[in-house]
Amino acid sequence: MTAGHGGHPQDPVAIVGAGLAGTLLAILLAERGLRVEVYERRADPRTGPAGEGRSVNLGVSARGIRALRRIGLWTSLSDLTVPMRGRVVHRPGGARLFQPYGRDPQEILHSIRRNELNARLVERAAAHPGIGLFFGARCVGLDPDQGLLSVTEAGLTRRVRASFVVGADGAFSTVRRLVQHGRPVDYRQEFLAWGYKELTIPPGAGGRSRVPPQALNLWPARQGLIVAHPNVDASHTATLFLPHRGEPGFTTLAGNETVTAFFTERFPGFAAIVPDLTEQYASRPVGHLVTVGTSAWHHRDRVVLVGDAAHAVYPFYGQGMNSSLEDCLVLDECLDRHPRDRAAAFADYQRRRKPHTDVLAALSAENFAELRDGTRSPLRLARSRIDHALHRLFPAAWAPLHTMVSHTTLPYGEALRRARHQDRMLRWAGATAVTAALTAAAVRGARKPPC
Incomplete structure (x- = not known):
């Protein structure tokens, strides 16, 4: 056993969470020759529905592309992505303003459904002989000093001894809660007073897109915002952002006539491109928007956090997924920099990443005002x-x-x-x-x- 490493050298790395960051990191670690086991409480994304409470569309940018290229996956995703060359701002009266993302034709974002990207990553991980995937497996206990993970599957609980444990289980991370329990650690969780609903803009006549297809479409309004990502089938996934309370707000906006009047007044023309708008609005759940920050991303050489478990941000800069995938690359680089001292590698990873993800959290909060009001200024x-x-x-x-x-x-x-x-x-x-x-x-x- 090398210096600074706890556990038996044959113990697997246990990753809690088979989302985007968890599966990418599993592949990177397996490529290092480590044995990896991934535990996910949800169903296999290759067969199950998209995860609850999550935006179903993502904008992949340079950081995410770099990470996906690292494992040779990016070029094979072209059948799932739609280029977004800028944003189209829909103004009252029907006028549209196109704002390109950059001067270079390559400065674009790529829209992709979260569950489809997750399924491709899981598929790649499942093909690696050094990775074991366990779905419907919930983390219920953790001894961070011993690297002992307790997992419940089909009503039965078993203990897994790991060389180290990775918390890749999202903003409400169980691993983070368990490893920080009783320890002097700073932790901050902040909910935005706004929430969101996902709505679908279906394809129009002849299977054509009802709004500009290679752009992020925005409908900014006073006390409201709609953002729509394009899909490969010419539909768009639209996200309605509103305050939870007040007039209008998700807690008060109800009833077909009220909903129709609201969209007609605040987002002229939107109801015309969503024929079943009132039905969708009534049936879709309200999601919450949260920022999470913590002062400790690791515990000695036995536990480390990645992605939203370490630094969840609001979605208004489109960097949550991209920064999470970038975490995995940086952690992998730090393990290279400190091959004989994993605790030093984990500390180096936090030192290199945390100041920048703190900046991202602030930028994401500021860009909320930009998307809501700045596009009209x-x-x-x-x-x-x-x-x-x-x-x-x-x-x-x-x-x-x-x-x-x-x-x-x-x-x-x-x-x-x-x-x-x-x-x-x-x-x-x-x-x-x-x-x-x-x-x-x-x-x-x-x-x-x-x-």
Whole structure:
């Protein structure tokens, strides 16, 4: 047994959670020659429905693409993805505003259904001889010092001795709760006062899309927002965001006539492209939006957290899945950097990732206001045009924050630092221009002959 490693060298790595991060990490660890067992409380996504309470569409960007390429999966997903080349803002009166994501044709996002991506990852993991998958298996206990995991399957509980345990079980992680119980650890959970419902925009006549197909479609409104991702069958998955309480709110908006009147007033034209809107609204559950942060991502060399278990964020920057997949790459790199000291590898992983995912959490909260209100603000639209114009003129020196976050793998904190530097430069340029204009006016005034 190598120094700094607990457990028997033949014990498997136990991953709790067979979602996107859990299955990707299982593949990466198995490629290192480790034996991996993955335990998931839900049904196998290859045969079961999408997970409850989850947005069913994702926008894969540069970070996610890099991770999926690492295991050779990205190119095989082309039959499941739809390119999104920008966003289309639907304005009252029927006007549409297209805002491209970047100057480069490759600066796009890729829409994919979560359950379909998850199924492909599970399929790849199942094909690896070093990975065992156990569905309908719920984690009910954990001894973090011994690496002992208690799992219940079909009413029976068994104990699994692991070389180490990975918590990849989402924002409400059981592993995180068990490993932090009784320990002096900071933990923060913040629910947004808004929730969401998933609605479906079906294909139109002739199987054609009812809205622009290669874009993220937005309907911003006062106290409301709809975001729609395209699907390969020409349908769109639309997410309605509303406050939980108040007028309007999910707790008060009920009844076909009330719902129809609400959409007609707030989102003109939307009801016309969803023929069964009132039925969908009544039957779809309300989801919650949560940010989770914690000061401890690992316990010694025996437990480590990845993805939402370590840093769940609001979905308004489209980076939750992408950052979770990036976690797995960084953790894998840290295991390479510290081959004989897993505790040091886990500590290095937290040191390298946490400051940047903290930044992402703040950016995701801020972008909520941008999507809801900024897409209707002439001032913010003008600033966006300036950013993109400067990016076209000086591609190596200037990039909008969204471009750095979504279309590069620059760490989130570094992207924000550069964006703030650009903001200061623009303010300086603006102040300089105003000063020059006032000076010129003063000079002209001084040269005027006296009356």
